[in-house]
Amino acid sequence: MQPEIFEYHFTVPKSAIDDMDHVNNVVYLQWVQDVAKKHWESKTDIKLRNTYVWVVLNHFIEYHHPTFENDKITLQTWIDNHRGVKSERHTKIINSTTQQVLVSAKTSWCLLYKETLRPARITDEISTLFF
Known part of the structure; x- marks a missing residue:
């Protein structure tokens, strides 16, 4: 079964730009974490979010x-697999124009x-939300 790909779109703000005039590496990592959180919150209810982190x-x-x-970008994320207490999540950051x-x-x-x-x-309750 193919995992569902979650997407989030936005325009790169000035605050993401470093001294080399492009997005700072640390910002990309923050976006990876942010889109994972958005995906989790889009699929779960408050009860699950109050039970697990x-x-x-x-x-x-x-x-x-x-x-x-000002580049328009798309963040895509999905769960590739999970086992026990661990999950592997993939993320792509894509230029929406090109x-x-x-x-x-x-x-x-x-x-x-x-x-x-x-x-x-x-649990199955959680895994079925993402596959």
Whole structure:
């Protein structure tokens, strides 16, 4: 079964630009985390969000092409697989005009119980929301 791809569109703000006049590497990483959160919030209700939280175990990010102020971009993200308490999420940052992939990322996440911050197995209730 193919995972559903979640998309978020926006225009690059001046605040994302560094001294080299393109998007700073740290900003891309923030966008990777932001789109993951937006995806989670779009698929879950308040009860699930009050029960669970996600923490990053690691990020692997590749910078393919620079991005500039006022570029229109699309963030795409999806869950590739999950097992136990861990999930692998992929993200692409794409220039909306040229369709050129600017950044690709793979992030390993761990699901935790929000109250105790202890690992929580990913239930069918959660996994079916994303596949």
